[in-house]
Amino acid sequence: MADAVLFEFLHTEMVAELWAQDPDPDPGPGGQKMSLSVLEGMGFRVGQAMAERLPRETLAFREELDVLKFLCKDLWVAVFQKQMDSLRTNHQGTYVLQDNSFPLLIRMSSGLQYLEEAPKFLAFTCGILRGALSTLGIKSLVTASVAALPACEYFLEGGLLPFLSVVGAGELPFPFSRGPRH
Amino acid sequence: MAVCVAVIAKENYPLYIRSVPMENELKFHYMVHTSLDVVDEKVSAMGKALVDQRELYLGLLYPTEDYKVYGYVTNSKVKFVMVVDSSNTALRDNEIRSMFRKLHNSYTDVMCNPFYNPGDRIQSRAFDSMVTSMMIQVC
Numbered sequence: 001m002a003d004a005v006l007f008e009f010l011h012t013e014m015v016a017e018l019w020a021q022d023p024d025p026d027p028g029p030g031g032q033k034m035s036l037s038v039l040e041g042m043g044f045r046v047g048q049a050m051a052e053r054l055p056r057e058t059l060a061f062r063e064e065l066d067v068l069k070f071l072c073k074d075l076w077v078a079v080f081q082k083q084m085d086s087l088r089t090n091h092q093g094t095y096v097l098q099d100n101s102f103p104l105l106i107r108m109s110s111g112l113q114y115l116e117e118a119p120k121f122l123a124f125t126c127g128i129l130r131g132a133l134s135t136l137g138i139k140s141l142v143t144a145s146v147a148a149l150p151a152c153e154y155f156l157e158g159g160l161l162p163f164l165s166v167v168g169a170g171e172l173p174f175p176f177s178r179g180p181r182h
Numbered sequence: 183m184a185v186c187v188a189v190i191a192k193e194n195y196p197l198y199i200r201s202v203p204m205e206n207e208l209k210f211h212y213m214v215h216t217s218l219d220v221v222d223e224k225v226s227a228m229g230k231a232l233v234d235q236r237e238l239y240l241g242l243l244y245p246t247e248d249y250k251v252y253g254y255v256t257n258s259k260v261k262f263v264m265v266v267d268s269s270n271t272a273l274r275d276n277e278i279r280s281m282f283r284k285l286h287n288s289y290t291d292v293m294c295n296p297f298y299n300p301g302d303r304i305q306s307r308a309f310d311s312m313v314t315s316m317m318i319q320v321c
């Protein structure tokens with residue numbers, strides 16, 4: 001497997017490039033959301049492919065919690081070489097995944113410096129989570145928040161919520177299958 | 183050796199279907215379509231039964247007088263259906279499992295191809311040649 005740092009460099013360049021191409025310097029909600037959506041869309045496709053390739057030898061997932069455990073352990077280890085630090089749920093479809101030392105943020109600072117810049121670096125990862133969930137049959141909305149670098153939290157809201165928030169916009173409506181979700 | 187191989191998406195439409203004797207293609211399409219019901223039945227039965235482990239390989243779905251139909255489901259609810267000639271009794275379970283494993287590997291490769299949009303028909307030549315290697319040779 002290639003060195004983890006290659007992905008970190010690529011990711012940093014992706015964010016920098018998308019931000020540099022933003023034509024209007026006035027940071028109204030419009031311009032920023034486009035770049036975030038593009039990043040999230042890229043992550044989505046990657047997540048779809050990863051969820052196809054990774055669980056190959058494991059047996060079929062029996063319920064949502066199995067899928068979430070797969071995300072926190074196998075997927076996170078494959079992408080970031082470490083497991084997710086904590087997983088909480090309210091048993092009604094909302095999950096909170098917490099990572100206390102997120103590899104893409106750990107090089108920036110540890111504390112409150114650069115807090116405004118941090119969300120850009122989480123958009124791609126939100127996409128990966130959403131893509132993996134969608135391949136495994138769970139429609140969700142993934143948002144992220146940073147309280148203090150390098151810890152970050154990902155909020156997964158399952159169910160048929162309309163995609164209206166900043167991160168997560170830009171998905172085409174997908175035909176729903178008839179019958180209960182397996 | 184398979185006579186017909188089909189890859190069905192989560193929403194039950196075919197992503198890839200190919201059968202060897204070209205003239206009876208419609209008959210195989212129909213067989214694959216009817217086997218989807220059996221697949222759904224097996225998957226929901228596995229969900230209810232308190233089995234410790236769930237397997238991806240579903241086994242023999244149903245036999246007809248000429249053919250046997252086998253099924254396999256991935257974690258992303260994509261189904262592989264394979265129709266095999268009944269007269270070829272030398273085919274054992276292990277061989278069918280290994281054929282499905284090859285199919286799954288090739289499907290994963292197709293999925294990871296950035297030029298492939300999930301949900302489109304599979305047009306990859308590599309996938310085609312892998313399936314050809316699994317079908318019986320008809321001159």
